[in-house]
Amino acid sequence: MLIEGWLLDILACPQCHAPLRTDEDASELVCTSDTCGLAYPVHDDIPWLLVEEARRPGDRT
Amino acid sequence: MGDLASIVKAYDIRGVVPDQLDEDVAEAVGAAFATLTGAAAIVTMHDMRTSSGPLADAFGRGAAAQGADVLAAGLGSTDMLYYGSGDLDVPGAMVTASHNPPQYNGIKLCRAGAKPVGIETGLKDVQALAERTLAPAPVPGSVTRLDLLPGYADYLRKLVDLSAIRPLTVAVDAGNGMAGHTVPKVFQTLPITLIPLYFELDGTFPNHEANPIEPENLRDLQQAVVEHRADIGLAFDGDADRCFVVDERGQIVSPSVLTALIASRELAREPGATIIHNLITSRAVPQIIAERGGTAVRTRVGHSFIKATMAERAAVFGGEHSGHFYFRDFWFADSGMLAALHVLAALGSQAEPLSALLAAYSRYHASGEINSLVADQAKTTAQVRQAFTGRPGVETDELDGLTVSAGTWWFNLRPSNTEPLLRLNVEADTEAAMAALRDEVLALVRKDI
Numbered sequence: 429m430l431i432e433g434w435l436l437d438i439l440a441c442p443q444c445h446a447p448l449r450t451d452e453d454a455s456e457l458v459c460t461s462d463t464c465g466l467a468y469p470v471h472d473d474i475p476w477l478l479v480e481e482a483r484r485p486g487d488r489t
Numbered sequence: 490m491g492d493l494a495s496i497v498k499a500y501d502i503r504g505v506v507p508d509q510l511d512e513d514v515a516e517a518v519g520a521a522f523a524t525l526t527g528a529a530a531i532v533t534m535h536d537m538r539t540s541s542g543p544l545a546d547a548f549g550r551g552a553a554a555q556g557a558d559v560l561a562a563g564l565g566s567t568d569m570l571y572y573g574s575g576d577l578d579v580p581g582a583m584v585t586a587s588h589n590p591p592q593y594n595g596i597k598l599c600r601a602g603a604k605p606v607g608i609e610t611g612l613k614d615v616q617a618l619a620e621r622t623l624a625p626a627p628v629p630g631s632v633t634r635l636d637l638l639p640g641y642a643d644y645l646r647k648l649v650d651l652s653a654i655r656p657l658t659v660a661v662d663a664g665n666g667m668a669g670h671t672v673p674k675v676f677q678t679l680p681i682t683l684i685p686l687y688f689e690l691d692g693t694f695p696n697h698e699a700n701p702i703e704p705e706n707l708r709d710l711q712q713a714v715v716e717h718r719a720d721i722g723l724a725f726d727g728d729a730d731r732c733f734v735v736d737e738r739g740q741i742v743s744p745s746v747l748t749a750l751i752a753s754r755e756l757a758r759e760p761g762a763t764i765i766h767n768l769i770t771s772r773a774v775p776q777i778i779a780e781r782g783g784t785a786v787r788t789r790v791g792h793s794f795i796k797a798t799m800a801e802r803a804a805v806f807g808g809e810h811s812g813h814f815y816f817r818d819f820w821f822a823d824s825g826m827l828a829a830l831h832v833l834a835a836l837g838s839q840a841e842p843l844s845a846l847l848a849a850y851s852r853y854h855a856s857g858e859i860n861s862l863v864a865d866q867a868k869t870t871a872q873v874r875q876a877f878t879g880r881p882g883v884e885t886d887e888l889d890g891l892t893v894s895a896g897t898w899w900f901n902l903r904p905s906n907t908e909p910l911l912r913l914n915v916e917a918d919t920e921a922a923m924a925a926l927r928d929e930v931l932a933l934v935r936k937d938i
Contacts, residue, residue: 431633435530435558438577442636445643478563478636 430457430470441466443479456483493517496595497616499608499906500793503586503595506540510594512547514619519551519582521618522598523630525611526580530558532573532635534565535584536667536728538692540594545584548596549632552582556626562635564690566667566729568824571603572641575820578602585728588666588700591693603820607793642675648818649830651679654837660684660719660735662710664699665691668725668826675826679833684717686710699727702812704741711739721836721843723829731812732825734832736843745771748808749778749850751831755806756781765799765807765815767791768889768901769914773852774808789889790903796821810858810914854923856915861934863911866904870911873902873933898922900930 430450431439436457441448446461448468456467457475465485468477493514496504502518504510523531531552535541542563549559562573567583574581578601586593598606598615606612659681663669669688676683686709687696697706701724714722714735722735734742752764752774763784766774775785786802788794792815795807799821807815814828815821836843863869870891877883882895890903890912898917905912911934917923 432558432631435631435633438530438579439560439633439635440640442639445640473631475633478634479639480636 430455431475439477442477443482448477493616493619497608497612499791500605500612501595501597502612502615503589503593505592506544506594510544512543515544515547515584515596516551516554517619518596518615519548519553520555520623521551521615522548522580522582523552523555523557524618524623525614526600528557528580528601530560530577530579530630532560532562532570532577532579532581532637533584534562534570534573534581534637536566536586536692537564537665537670537690538584538586538591538594541584541692544594544596545582548582548584553630553632554625555623556628556630558630559632560635561632562637564667564670565637565641566671566725566826567597568730568819568822568826569637569641569667569671570597571599571820571822571824572644573635573637574599574601574603575822576637576640576644583728585667587728587730588664588698588726590698599822603822605793605796605822610793638671638674641671642677645675645824645827645830646678648816648827649834651830651834651837654680654834655840656680656682657721657833657837658682658684658717658719659833660686660710660713660717660722661688662686662701662707662713662722662724663688663729664701664706664725664727665689665694665696666699666725666727667729671729671826672725675830680837681833684713684719686713694727699725701726701731701733707733707735707741711735711741715739721832723832725825726812730823730825732814732829733812734829734843736847738844740844742843742847743771743851743855744808744810744812745774745855746847746850747814747828747832749774750835750847751808751814751828752778752783752806753781753850754831754835756783759805762806763802763804765795765802765804767795767809768892769810769858770808771853771855771916772899773850776852777850787888792823853916853918854920856913856923856927859913859927859931860905860910861913861931862909863934864909864937866909866911869934869937870902870904873930876933898926900926902930902934
């Protein structure tokens with residue numbers, strides 16, 4: 429589990445404030461907005477909700 | 490571990506690093522605060538002092554050990570922490586010593602919704618809990634790294650309509666404090682040519698103290714405004730919760746004038762609203778509020794009194810002579826940046842220069858705060874009261890220290906809570922009357938020195 433459900437509910441995308449969803453396979457928290465869609469990494473069980481650390485949709489690093 | 494009693498102050502925890510405040514103390518305070526609030530999550534933030542990041546991490550370790558999930562928001566201003574606490578509805582901790590010298594650091598705490606925590610509203614309990622060894626929670630809390638700056642900037646810009654302002658040249662002195670981090674983001678989408686002074690985050694404060702209430706710390710900004718022909722100058726303190734303004738001539742604008750301006754804007758938006766001001770702000774403030782159909786409420790000095798009164802009276806806005814501005818729509822918390830946006834909106838929505846715009850809000854001459862060292866605060870205050878009691882038209886009140894007022898003048902003499910000082914503020918309708926009254930009161934206060 430990347431993040432507890434209730435915590436995911438109160439957090440939002442730092443860039444656009446849309447809700448986030450988890451992508452367990454990619455180990456990412458992903459913005460649910462169609463126009464934003466930034467994907468935030470999880471390192472050592474710590475989600476990094478930082479815009480400069482985020483992956484743009486379509487970019488695979 | 491350091492002596493907590495000596496660093497727990499009225500509104501925050503503050504001391505010299507590492508002698509009084511080190512990572513062990515911060516960790517114990519984090520654990521204590523998590524225990525006191527019982528919160529599932531706590532947001533943390535820190536300023537640019539070299540010790541701040543490690544102290545915030547230590548606070549987070551303590552809170553997580555007690556089972557609280559830690560939302561580590563990294564670098565930010567104190568009002569950004571309030572935004573985080575308000576928006577996420579979780580308690581918050583800000584590691585900062587505001588404008589204090591580099592060797593200091595501190596922790597400001599708030600409950601969910603940015604509600605203040607002072608000595609009588611939780612800090613004493615935090616101290617008592619931090620002095621004990623707390624058993625860790627069976628399951629420690631998680632850590633999430635979080636950037637609140639874009640959300641903070643968007644939120645502030647939604648509160649103030651800046652969509653139609655004219656292009657402005659704005660000089661900003663961040664004093665190497667957190668405004669250097671926040672101003673570029675908040676101003677990003679506005680038609681502003683920014684003249685930045687000391688935007689490099691540097692907790693050693695190499696240029697000047699990050700305390701704009703002292704006029705010597707505004708000199709560089711005054712000069713830059715004139716030199717660059719800027720429309721306005723803004724100066725923030727170290728943790729960027731206070732804002733001071735310089736007009737296009739390089740003249741310092743009284744925070745009372747800003748209080749009156751912002752009050753007028755809020756009253757235009759919400760006719761009949763209640764506005765809070767402390768008793769040191771100019772008499773022009775309640776007059777202007779009344780003239781514009783609002784209700785003015787006078788309070789003691791200090792943010793706990795302002796915030797409590799604002800919540801109690803559902804006030805839309807509050808201002809203090811110290812450059813603290815509080816907003817209902819900002820969880821009743823203070824934000825220098827929000828105040829600055831109001832001034833920019835007022836300035837940019839009309840063609841006149843700032844000095845002309847503000848002339849209507851400036852009616853009296855003020856002495857500024859003058860401190861005197863005295864042997865016995867109560868005795869000296871009683872002597873001053875006696876000297877003025879019985880004069881025709883003179884009234885006194887003791888809301889905070891002693892206020893003596895008559896038709897065209899007033900003065901307030903209040904004790905410092907931490908030093909053997911009396912603080913004098915005088916205001917009158919002419920410069921000469923203010924100076925004469927100031928000198929008369931000072932002669933009484935200082936006669937035994």
